[in-house]
Amino acid sequence: MPETASPLIIRTMRRDELPLTVEWAAQEGWNPGLHDAAPFFAADPGGFLIGELDGEPVSLISAVRYGSTYGFIGFYIVKPEFRGKGYGWAIWQAALARLQGRTVGLDGVVAQQDNYRRSGFELAHRNARYAGQQSAGGPPAAASSVNLVPISQLPPEALQAYDRSFFPAARADFLQAWVTQPGTVALAVPGDGGLLGYGVVRPCRTGYKIGPLFADSPAIADAIFSAVLQHVPAGEPFYLDVMTTQPAAVELATRRGMLVVFETARMYLGAAPAISPDRTYGITSFELG
Known part of the structure; x- marks a missing residue:
């Protein structure tokens, strides 16, 4: 037999x-x-x-x-x-x-999206990974009136409260681990009633990724992006994952000469959650949302 x-x-x-x-x-x-x-x-x-x-x-x-x-x-x-x-x-x-x-x-890769549809998932929006290259000596430090502070100087509750506008559920343990990874720089913009934005850059197998990047205005997003970019070594590539339906995020990337190198689609089984796409300039992670 x-x-x-x-x-x-x-x-x-x-x-x-x-x-x-x-x-x-x-x-x-x-x-x-x-x-x-x-x-x-x-x-x-x-x-x-x-x-x-x-x-x-x-x-x-x-x-x-x-x-x-x-x-x-x-x-x-x-x-x-x-x-x-x-x-x-x-x-x-x-x-x-x-x-x-x-x-x-x-976040489905292009080759699998039809399979996900057959399981009941529906398209919410498309994502693009933009890539850039850090110039020799790094970018010049831009003058900004935005008050940037390390997230480590803020109460964890402030970060968690702000993040809830951008994610369908609380993720306190994940956030704490995410912003304290070795080699990671995490900056926030405090305001009178809470945060006005925050961003994280972390080392990857190749280069560095910026994400999340959440902000209440394009100017704040630009200030955070510029600040975390200071921590990317010269000659290293850097990446930003954006919703292609968020024109201010696309503009933030293309203005710096970044190019699309990878695409996915955010899909949901069930009703798409109410989050803040207009204030999302960089997705946290294609793997965990």
Whole structure:
């Protein structure tokens, strides 16, 4: 009798296994942050699934829960030599089951968007990753009347309160881990009634990514962007992920000579949440929303 194929075992990833998701994402050309594993795990320790055949990892996905009504899918990857065998579909179904009953978001690569539609996801907006190159000596320090301070000098509650306008659920643990990653610079603009904007730049496998970049006006966004860009070394590439439907964000990138190098689409299963696209100048992460 022929041997029976070993079944795919899908289980929750351990903390020490999480760097595998970042490594596979890098192999796909997604250019994750050097230290993304810790904040990703902080968002939802049970939110990362792995599919194994005889103990060998063949598929990954994240299905991160935020609050009680929202979830986000990312890191949907099958090792190339195991594609077309149903292992991706199996772990995709496990991710949807984990987020059942919630509005679910994802940033889908172009090749997968039709598949997501077949699972009930609908397009909300398209995203573009813009890339630039830091000039020799870095950009000149721009004069600005905007008061910028390190986020570390502000109460965590101030950051969390401001962030809630841009994300469908509270994500306090994720935010704290995100803004304190090694090599990361996180700046905010305080106002009388709370923050007026904040931005983060972090080192990635290649260059640096700026995100999120949230601000109450184009001038504030420009000041934050210019300030965090001061921390990108000369000659290094830098990236900003924007909604293509936000003209001020697109203008912020193109004015600096940045070019589109990657595209995704934000899609939702369920009603699209009410957030603040007009004040979103840089998306936090294609992997976790």
